[in-house]
Amino acid sequence: xxxxxxxxxxxxxxxxxxxxxxxxxxxxxxxxxxxxxxxxxxxxxxxxxxxxxxxxxxxxxxxxxxxxxxxxxxxxxxx
Amino acid sequence: xxxxxxxxxxxxxxxxxxxxxxxxxxxxxxxxxxxxxxxxxxxxxxxxxxxxxxxxxxxxxxxxxxxxxxxxxxxxxxxxxxxxxxxxxxxxxxxxxxxxxxxxxxxxxxxxxxxxxxxxxxxxxxxxxxxxxxxxxxxxxxxxxxxxxxxxxxxxxxxxxxxxxxxxxxxxxxxxxxxxxxxxxxxxxxxxxxxxxxx
Numbered sequence: 001x002x003x004x005x006x007x008x009x010x011x012x013x014x015x016x017x018x019x020x021x022x023x024x025x026x027x028x029x030x031x032x033x034x035x036x037x038x039x040x041x042x043x044x045x046x047x048x049x050x051x052x053x054x055x056x057x058x059x060x061x062x063x064x065x066x067x068x069x070x071x072x073x074x075x076x077x078x079x
Numbered sequence: 080x081x082x083x084x085x086x087x088x089x090x091x092x093x094x095x096x097x098x099x100x101x102x103x104x105x106x107x108x109x110x111x112x113x114x115x116x117x118x119x120x121x122x123x124x125x126x127x128x129x130x131x132x133x134x135x136x137x138x139x140x141x142x143x144x145x146x147x148x149x150x151x152x153x154x155x156x157x158x159x160x161x162x163x164x165x166x167x168x169x170x171x172x173x174x175x176x177x178x179x180x181x182x183x184x185x186x187x188x189x190x191x192x193x194x195x196x197x198x199x200x201x202x203x204x205x206x207x208x209x210x211x212x213x214x215x216x217x218x219x220x221x222x223x224x225x226x227x228x229x230x231x232x233x234x235x236x237x238x239x240x241x242x243x244x245x246x247x248x249x250x251x252x253x254x255x256x257x258x259x260x261x262x263x264x265x266x267x268x269x270x271x272x273x274x275x276x277x278x
Contacts, residue, residue, distance in 0.1 A: 016254030041210045042257045043172040048218060049254070051174075063171055 013049040028068035093134045097232040108244040116184045120212045123194035124230025143192040181219045210260040227274035241274040
């Protein structure tokens with residue numbers, strides 16, 4: 001799966017968890033906590049939604065900081 | 080086998096030393112709680128909350144969530160491992176506890192107790208709730224049962240345990256937003272606060 005497609009589907013996930021988010025401003029360098037204002041609840045919901053959306057187990061050893069970290073993780077997990 | 084005997088001994092001690100008294104505002108709901116796996120959402124008063132719940136709802140087996148770091152403590156960790164507890168990471172995002180709890184509810188068809196305050200609250204003053212219980216209920220599609228324990232338990236004093244009626248949390252069609260989870264969590268906290276004065 002291409003990175004662009006992963007980002008598009010990830011944005012779809014984020015749009016559900018944080019409906020007021022400006023999705024156009026989300027890119028690889030966007031930070032999850034500072035830029036997107038994600039707290040532990042949003043992170044947990046995002047993890048669960050990613051597992052459903054991509055059919056992978058989401059359990060990064062280090063908590064992701066940027067959107068690109070999440071994309072890298074998903075990309076590495078996908079067949 | 081060992082765990083069954085150990086928990087029977089714990090149950091007997093809890094009955095003898097803390098004499099839990101079950102209060103059911105909706106008595107008809109007890110059958111359903113004993114029959115169907117559910118998520119007991121309870122204020123947190125002491126380390127004995129789990130054994131107290133297992134005692135008042137015997138024979139339904141209840142798996143309490145407990146801080147993962149406590150599992151590493153000598154003695155207490157051993158106790159948690161042998162009293163059906165599920166570890167939950169407190170200091171970083173953790174999804175394994177949800178997988179474990181969903182497995183207990185769906186596969187083992189047993190119940191889970193969760194203490195959304197995250198640590199021990201004060202008598203009749205609950206701390207703010209974390210939203211994990213609501214997320215678990217929506218993920219496992221299991222009913223939540225509000226519980227109020229009038230603790231902390233004191234030796235040879237009766238401990239009142241008020242158990243409300245099971246309720247399912249509606250799953251929004253467009254997915255679970257953080258705002259929805261927080262709103263449902265606040266409603267759940269209000270339901271538990273509403274049990275405080277039941278006799």
